[in-house]
Amino acid sequence: MGEPPLADLEAFAAVARARSFRGAAQGRGASPSSLSEAVRRLEARLGLRLLNRTTRSVTPTEAGQRLLERLAPALGEVSAALEALDGLRGSPSGTLRLNVPGIVARVVLPRITGRFLARYPGIVLELTVEDSFVDVLAAGCDAGIRYDESIEKDMIAVPLGPRRQRYVLAAAPAYLAAHGAPGHPREVLAHRCIRHRFLSGTMLPWEFEREGQVVRVSPEGALRANSIELEIAAAADGLGLIYGFEEVLAPLLADGRLVPLLPEWWQSFPGPCLYYAGRRHMPAPLRAFMDLLREPESRWPGAPG
Known part of the structure; x- marks a missing residue:
């Protein structure tokens, strides 16, 4: 059977990672048809289907996924050696x-x-x-x-x-005027909150720390989003408490659009x-x-x- 050409292996890995012949072609400066032909040659040489192709998607077969997992580090070594x-x-x-x-x-x-x-x-x-x-x-x-x-x-x-960062809790003056401010992290549960929701669906608890005492709360959230811009805008509009990276909220804290809350409980981390x-x-x-x-x-x- 002989060893498959390196170019065909690289073409397969690019398509398998991109899950698209067109996407892989754009990243390599090649045409989708040339990549498709390279994958066909490789499959014929190996006698195995490596990719499942439909009009809407390209996904590795079990054999294709196994090959990709072993191939990626090897191709990385080749690329590194040339570089x-x-x-x-x-x-x-x-x-x-x-x-x-x-x-x-x-x-x-x-x-x-x-x-x-x-x-x-x-x-x-x-x-x-x-x-x-x-x-x-x-x-x-x-x-x-x-x-x-x-x-x-x-x-x-x-x-x-930065070697240390912090999460900070804040709210708009309008929200605090209408609902008051929490005096302890557990009181956050009684407030409307703006939660960050990852694409996986995960929402991390809000973790506060003071003199070695750690308090974790998971408020329901009046708004759940995976857009920091939307979350910040909602907080500035007075829709609820926000708990986020200090660097992101700093401009709004500096100009008064947000007010810091429970600063003695803000947790720092590496x-x-x-x-x-x-x-x-x-x-x-x-x-x-x-x-x-x-x-x-x-x-x-x-x-x-």
Whole structure:
């Protein structure tokens, strides 16, 4: 039978990750028909169907999923080995694919991405923003950014962004005038609240801490949404209490549109980490990104001199 061509394996992995021939083609600068032909060749060579195709979706078969799980790390090694040669040509090039949560995309990455791309013009930064934890390799990413509690133990984690962050509780003056303010975290249950609901359906409890005492409450929520913009607007309009990242609510607290509540109970927690699988050959774009993170910000491109 012989070994399948590497290009056909790469084409299959791209389609399986994108769940679409068209989507995979856009990311590779190829045509959907050429990828379809590559997958057909691979299936014929292996004697197995790897993808279930309908007019509306493309999904891996059991055999296809098993191949993808084993193939993704191997293709990553090949890509990293080739990218490692970038150092011989000068500035690194290629694509750095990161999977990040919405809060990091909003408050941490904006000050980093511009400096990174200015430093390395040969690198394309591709961000996927989602709040659920993913297998970064299976998802076709080089690394992810998450908070400590959701990082698998076999991943290498590198601190990124603020080392401590806080959740803050707040409400609009109009809401407080009509309903009063809670005097204790448990009294939050008697108030209208604006809850953040993840796409998975999960709503995390609101956790407060004071002098070692932790209080967790799960209010029903007058509004449940997965849009931070909508949640902030609702809070500013006086629709209920909001509990969110301090960096996100800070502008509204500063101008008085929101009033801080129970500040002595605000809980702090470790900031996010960049995480990736331990591999012998790290992709050159990822190594360049980590090199920038290790430097003092005063040395970043565009920093005040």
